[in-house]
Amino acid sequence: MTGHPPEDGAVHPADEFATLRLQIEDLRRALTAIRGGDVDAVVLSGPQGQQLYTLVSADRPYRVIVEEMGDGAATVSERGIILFANRRIADLVGTDRAALLGKDITGLVDASAADTLASLLTTVPGTTRHGELVLAGAAGSTVPALASVTGLDIEGTIVRCLTVSDLTDRRRNEQELVGAYADLTRSTRELEEAQRIGRIGSWFWDVASGELDWxxxxxxxxxxxxxxTGSTAQQALATASHPEDAAAATAAWDRALADHQPFVVQQRFIHADGSLRHTVTRGEVICRPDGTVSGMRGTTQDVTEQRRAAEAVVEAREALVRQTMELAEEHRVKESLQRAILPARLPTAPQVELAARYLPADRPSLVGGDWYDAFWLPDGCLAVAVGDVVGHDLDAAATMGQVRNALRAYAFSEGTPAAALTRLNALTTGLHDGGLATAVFGRLEPSRHSWRWASAGHLPPLLISPTGVRLLADPAGMMLGATSGTSFADALTPLSHDDLVLLYTDGLIERRDRDLDAGFAALVHAAHDLVRQPAEVVCDALLDRLLPAHGHEDDVCLLALRLTSRAGAARPAAR
Known part of the structure; x- marks a missing residue:
C-alpha cells in the first residue's frame, strides 16, 4: 500500500478530506488483507524513500518447517558466522542452539572436514553445492553428515544456507551391507570349495525360460x-553324455516332471581327453501354489573315485580270500607234513613219565622246523631230543624230517650224544643247502638215575627238582650246519625221584619286546610251583603262563621227562 501527496503542493480542504478518505480506505483494505493472510509485507513511502516492513507472522510457517525438519539447518554470514540454527543441528553437535548463534561455522566440524566445509562456503548466490562432512559431536564423538549449501543474495547481503543430514544410520547400514556381502562372498567361495572337494555341483532349471543354471x-x-552358456552348454552336455545312459536320464527327468517326485539317476560322461566319469544326479521338482511346475533343482556328484575305490576293495577282498585259502592250504600241508614226521605217540615205562606238546605258529604262513623225538635204545636207555630248523616254510619242514630221522639212526650206532651230534652236523653241512638247525639230544638211564646229554646251539634244558628250579649249564656246541668239523661235548646230570627235565624250543620264551635272559627268567619263575607235578600238568601250565594271550608268532615245542619213584626197575622191551 502506497500513499500519494498532492502534486501541486496546494492544499484544499475538500481535496484533503477526499485524500484522507482514500488513504483510510486503502488502510482498511490493507488491514483486511493482512488479517486474511493475503499480505506478508508492506512497502511504505516516507522521507527516507520506500521501506519494506515484513510481518512477524509472515515467516512463521517457514520457521516451523525448518524447526521440524529431520535435517539440521543453519544460516551463515559471508564470513562464516552462524546467524540462525535449528534445534536439529544443535542436537547433532551436542550443544544448545542459542550457544551456536554468533559462532564460526567451522567449529561445528571435525578437523578432517575443515577443507571440505571451506570449499562449500564459497558457494555463489543462486547455486547449491553438496559434500560430506564430519560433524564434531559432544565428548569427542563425530557424526558423518551429508551437507548442502545454497548461496543467497538478500538485498546485497550474501548469506549461505547450510543443511546437514545425519548419515550415521546409512553408514551403519552400509557397513552391515558390506559385511553381509563379504559373508555372502565367503560363503560362496566356501560352497564352491566344498563342492570342489566333494566333487559335487548344484543346478537349477527354469521351466519358463528352459535355461539351466550350473x-x-x-x-x-x-x-x-x-x-x-545356454544352448552351447546344453549341446556340450549332450555330447559328453554316454550314449548308453542318455535314455535312462531323460526318462527319469520326464517321470519327475509328471509325478512331482524326487529322482536319482546314475550317468556316465566322457571328457574331451577320453576319460570316463561316473556321476549320481539327485533332483526335485519345484511347484507353484497352484501345483504347476516352476522349475527343478538338484545336485550332481562325481563318484568316479568312489566307484574305483569300491571296485578296488572288491578286488582286494577277492585277492585276500584267494590268498587266505592258499595260505590255509599251505599251512594244512605243512602241518600235516610236520605231524607226520613227529612221533605218533611217546614211549611208556613205569619208571619214566613223558609228555610232549607241539603248537604251530598262529599265522597260517608260518610253520617251522620245530620237532621232538623219544625212543628206547637197545642198551635200555631212553633217547630224547628236541630241535629247531631255521625257517618257516616247506623246506624247513623237509630239513626237519631229515635231521630227525638221521639222529635216530646215529643214536643207535653211536655211543654218546656228542658223537651222534657230530655225525648229524657232518650230514647237515654236507647237504650244501644252507640249512641250519639247533638240537639237544640226551640218553636217560633210569637205573642209574642219570641223564647224559649234548647240545648243538640249543636252549639249555630246565630242571624242576624238589631242590630247586634251574637251567642246566650248556656243554660246548655250535648250530648244526654252521661249519664242518665242529666238536660237541657231553654233560652228565644226576637225577633224583620226581626230578623233571624240560626240553623246549625258542617259541616258548622268545619275545620281540624283551631279551633272551628275560625269557629264561620268566621260564624259571613260571615253573617255581610245578615241583612234583605230572609231566602233562607241567607242559600245560607253562604254555598257559608263558604264551601271550593274543597268540604266538613262532612254533612251540615241549618235551618233559620225569623220573618216577619206580626208576631203577627193569626197562620194558625195546620198541
Missing part, C-alpha cells in the same frame, strides 16, 4: 568349458 563344479564334472 555351479562352477558342474562344468568340471561334465568336462565342459565354464564359459559355455
Amino acid at each position: 555351479s562352477i563344479q558342474m562344468y568340471r564334472i561334465f568336462g565342459i568349458d565354464p564359459g559355455a
Whole structure:
C-alpha cells in the first residue's frame, strides 16, 4: 500500500478530506488483507524513500518447517558466522542452539572436514553445492553428515544456507551391507570349495525360460568349458553324455516332471581327453501354489573315485580270500607234513613219565622246523631230543624230517650224544643247502638215575627238582650246519625221584619286546610251583603262563621227562 501527496503542493480542504478518505480506505483494505493472510509485507513511502516492513507472522510457517525438519539447518554470514540454527543441528553437535548463534561455522566440524566445509562456503548466490562432512559431536564423538549449501543474495547481503543430514544410520547400514556381502562372498567361495572337494555341483532349471543354471563344479564334472552358456552348454552336455545312459536320464527327468517326485539317476560322461566319469544326479521338482511346475533343482556328484575305490576293495577282498585259502592250504600241508614226521605217540615205562606238546605258529604262513623225538635204545636207555630248523616254510619242514630221522639212526650206532651230534652236523653241512638247525639230544638211564646229554646251539634244558628250579649249564656246541668239523661235548646230570627235565624250543620264551635272559627268567619263575607235578600238568601250565594271550608268532615245542619213584626197575622191551 502506497500513499500519494498532492502534486501541486496546494492544499484544499475538500481535496484533503477526499485524500484522507482514500488513504483510510486503502488502510482498511490493507488491514483486511493482512488479517486474511493475503499480505506478508508492506512497502511504505516516507522521507527516507520506500521501506519494506515484513510481518512477524509472515515467516512463521517457514520457521516451523525448518524447526521440524529431520535435517539440521543453519544460516551463515559471508564470513562464516552462524546467524540462525535449528534445534536439529544443535542436537547433532551436542550443544544448545542459542550457544551456536554468533559462532564460526567451522567449529561445528571435525578437523578432517575443515577443507571440505571451506570449499562449500564459497558457494555463489543462486547455486547449491553438496559434500560430506564430519560433524564434531559432544565428548569427542563425530557424526558423518551429508551437507548442502545454497548461496543467497538478500538485498546485497550474501548469506549461505547450510543443511546437514545425519548419515550415521546409512553408514551403519552400509557397513552391515558390506559385511553381509563379504559373508555372502565367503560363503560362496566356501560352497564352491566344498563342492570342489566333494566333487559335487548344484543346478537349477527354469521351466519358463528352459535355461539351466550350473555351479562352477558342474562344468568340471561334465568336462565342459565354464564359459559355455545356454544352448552351447546344453549341446556340450549332450555330447559328453554316454550314449548308453542318455535314455535312462531323460526318462527319469520326464517321470519327475509328471509325478512331482524326487529322482536319482546314475550317468556316465566322457571328457574331451577320453576319460570316463561316473556321476549320481539327485533332483526335485519345484511347484507353484497352484501345483504347476516352476522349475527343478538338484545336485550332481562325481563318484568316479568312489566307484574305483569300491571296485578296488572288491578286488582286494577277492585277492585276500584267494590268498587266505592258499595260505590255509599251505599251512594244512605243512602241518600235516610236520605231524607226520613227529612221533605218533611217546614211549611208556613205569619208571619214566613223558609228555610232549607241539603248537604251530598262529599265522597260517608260518610253520617251522620245530620237532621232538623219544625212543628206547637197545642198551635200555631212553633217547630224547628236541630241535629247531631255521625257517618257516616247506623246506624247513623237509630239513626237519631229515635231521630227525638221521639222529635216530646215529643214536643207535653211536655211543654218546656228542658223537651222534657230530655225525648229524657232518650230514647237515654236507647237504650244501644252507640249512641250519639247533638240537639237544640226551640218553636217560633210569637205573642209574642219570641223564647224559649234548647240545648243538640249543636252549639249555630246565630242571624242576624238589631242590630247586634251574637251567642246566650248556656243554660246548655250535648250530648244526654252521661249519664242518665242529666238536660237541657231553654233560652228565644226576637225577633224583620226581626230578623233571624240560626240553623246549625258542617259541616258548622268545619275545620281540624283551631279551633272551628275560625269557629264561620268566621260564624259571613260571615253573617255581610245578615241583612234583605230572609231566602233562607241567607242559600245560607253562604254555598257559608263558604264551601271550593274543597268540604266538613262532612254533612251540615241549618235551618233559620225569623220573618216577619206580626208576631203577627193569626197562620194558625195546620198541
